[in-house]
Amino acid sequence: MKWKVKDIDQYLRAKEYVDTAIVPLVPLSFDSDLKQLASKGEFILTLANEMERQLKGRILLLPPYTYLKNHEGDSDKVLKKWKDTIKMHFKHVIFLTTDEKWRGNGDEGWIWVPPVPLEHMDQDLKRKIVQDQLEQILNILLQSWNNS
Structure with missing residues (x-):
């Protein structure tokens, strides 16, 4: 489900099944x-x-958290507060990022993926690359879901 009125209506009807929030950084x-x-x-x-x-039906995709790269220190505090707030409503909170700053975070709930420039790729190759990355992320999510 996405952060759209129609999907939020669906989320409100079935929120006991939606235990994971995804926040792109x-x-x-x-x-x-x-x-x-x-x-x-x-x-x-x-x-x-x-x-x-x-x-869909297991996660809620929240709006991306967009931050100024040159003011990253402020982002640390804000993201901790975001995570604490979101954690009150979801069992799992996942921050998804390509920013190297977060790569070695080690904190549960942070998934760093290597960035892949998509601009000059054809649609089939884009789909394959995204699917390959998604399979790795799903393995991490499944481990997190199984450990809780």
């Missing part, structure tokens, strides 16, 4: 890495949308 900068960050954001949002499509 999207860094923003207007420096020389603008295009690279846009590509990373596009990839993580594509991946998150495909997760929602395949796991």
Whole structure:
């Protein structure tokens, strides 16, 4: 389910079955890495949308948390507060990111995926790459779900 009125209505009717919230993390900068960050954001949002499509009824895809790359210290505090707040309503909270800053976080609920620039790929190759990444993420999610 997505953060849309129609899906939220569905979530409210079946929220006892929806135990996982997914929050895509999207860094923003207007420096020389603008295009690279846009590509990373596009990839993580594509991946998150495909997760929602395949796991509809089990997860709620929340709006992306977009932060200024140059002010990351502020993001740490905000994301901890977000996680604490979301945890009151969901058993599992997953932050999905391509940002290397979060790669070694080690905290449960953070999934880093290597970014793949999708802009020059044909649709079949995009689907294959997203599906390959999604399979790895699903393994992590299944372990988390089974351990709780």
